[in-house]
Amino acid sequence: MERTGALNRSTQGTAAVNTSAQGTAAVRTALVIGGGIAGPVTAAALRRAGVAVTVFEAHAEAADGVGGMLMVAPNGLDAFAAVGVGEQVGALGQPTTTMVMEDFQGRKVFAFDGLPGLPASRTMWRSDLYRVLHDRAVELGAKVEYGKRLVGVEESPDSITAVFADGTTATADLLVGADGIRSTVRTLIDPDAPGPEPVGLLGIGGWGPPVPGIGGSEVMHFAQGKRAFFGYWGTPGGDTAWFSNLPHQGAMSTTQAREVPAEEWLRRLREAHAGDHPAESVLAGARDLQVTGALEILPSVRHWHRDRMVLVGDSAHAPSPSSGQGVSITAESAVELARCLRDRPDLPSAFAAYEQLRRPRTDKIIAGARRTNNSKAAGPVARAVSRALTPLLTRTLFTPKRIFGDIHAHTINWDERVDA
Known part of the structure; x- marks a missing residue:
């Protein structure tokens, strides 16, 4: 029996899914390149928007047991809820309710508790998150093929064909690059695109x-x-x-x-x-x-899309691990891309709406990560100055709301229509 319903932070459990709804007339089928984290969450979101999806992974087998630990912030949990895995992801690993900043002698400088009304961040194994997302995408009807390394595309006015290293091809209305920080799709969209x-x-x-x-x-x-x-x-x-x-x-x-x-x-x-x-x-x-x-x-990527190709996740916006947001903003972008494809009448307007929704936010998060990296890599003099200034800053600028407010509290309403 088909289920429908709103998706927001009040429905952190198994989200209602309506895969009978159709996206734009221009998008009935999609190829998702990359089967890591971005690939399956994008596939699940597209299925929820009524798009038939096949995920193509370059490696010969699934990513079970691959990768270290990562953090999913409250905004990431909200985005995962939109594809029906809010409760599952929220049960992985262990909660991180408090972050304590210390000096080199182990003395607390300041502490951040979670923002009121938001769930705790979760620290988990990447492989555990991957399995939840993969299984959800398959449950919603996405297909997954392994050993498919993309080497090129062939484009026509009404379709796009992916060409793989093994000589096989696949054709659909849309090709999504969810293939990470060293994205092949990014270079197909723009040969001059920056690398990491x-x-x-x-x-x-x-x-x-x-x-x-x-x-x-x-x-x-x-x-x-x-x-x-x-x-x-x-x-x-x-x-x-x-x-x-x-x-x-x-x-x-x-x-x-x-x-x-x-x-x-x-x-x-x-x-x-x-x-x-x-x-x-x-x-x-x-x-x-x-x-x-x-x-x-990843430096700022000028072109997130071209014709029938579009980027999602680290292929478009990869902050360093210092941000604590890589996985969370990947999930956000996957959901927002699916909403835009569902609601806008054609690919150009869908892509424009998607980029308008996402780029200002991801640029801000990446800029913050770059500042954090610079402070971590600072020399001894800069570290001494930072230690001297930090107590003052914690009483003025370094408050949880200032640092995390608009990042962690971000929500996506799946049922809200994306207008021009």
């Missing part, structure tokens, strides 16, 4: 011994050390999860980073955090390192 840039930091994480007085598993701590940035939080099992952002100039892929022995990374980490509390003691017992290499950010 390193932000001057390396990402390394792992587990360590318990930290006394950590405040429970719902509290996440961030410390600007003397030479590197350190984050840590308790796990329900009693261990300490942690990450460090080591200053590093230039690129370093995950493959290159993992070629460095774990013992060498631990030596560098312990040297960088010598004298930092509690980083020093956590790293003394660190284990199970996860090395991601250089953190990256």
Whole structure:
């Protein structure tokens, strides 16, 4: 039996879905390139808008067990609710209700609790989120094919054909690039489009011994050390999860980073955090390192769409992990793209509405991430100045509402029509 209903933060559970509704006359079918996080949430949103969808993933198999930990903020939970997985995603991992900023001696500088009326952010494994989204897309009727690496497109006035490395093709009304920060679709839309840039930091994480007085598993701590940035939080099992952002100039892929022995990374980490509390003691017992290499950010992408191609998620707007918003704004964009395709009469007006809804917001979040990266990668003099100014700023500018208000409180009303 078909179900209908409003989607907003008051319906965080299994959202009502009407896949019989049709999108614009120009979009009955869509090819979604990329089967990571952006791909399945986009597929689920398009199915909800009545578009037949096939997702094409370059890898030979599903992404179960792939990836580290990530955070989904309240605005991300709201967007996931729009495709019917609000409760499922909200039950993954562990809640993060409080964020505490500390100095290198472990002294609290200020703390952010969640904004009133909003659910807590969730810290979870990427692979767990992927499985929920993949299963939802399939449940709604999306098809998924693996081992399909896009190498080109063939365009006609009324359709677009994807050409894959294995010699096969697929044709539809629309092609969506959900293929990440190194998007092939982005370069097909604009050969001069920018690629990702390193932000001057390396990402390394792992587990360590318990930290006394950590405040429970719902509290996440961030410390600007003397030479590197350190984050840590308790796990329900009693261990300490942690990450460090080591200053590093230039690129370093995950493959290159993992070629460095774990013992060498631990030596560098312990040297960088010598004298930092509690980083020093956590790293003394660190284990199970996860090395991601250089953190990256995507400069402003001039063209998000062309003809029958459009970008969503990291292919269009990839903030660095410092934003805490990568997954959340990906989900937002997937839902908004589907709404625009549902409500606007043709592709040009749908794409224009989509970009108008999304670009100002994503640009603001990326700019904020860039400022955070710069502070993390700062030299010793700049760090000393920051430590001196932070207490004053926390009493004036650094309030939860100022920092997180319009980001975390953002909602999308699926049932509201997207007008010109």
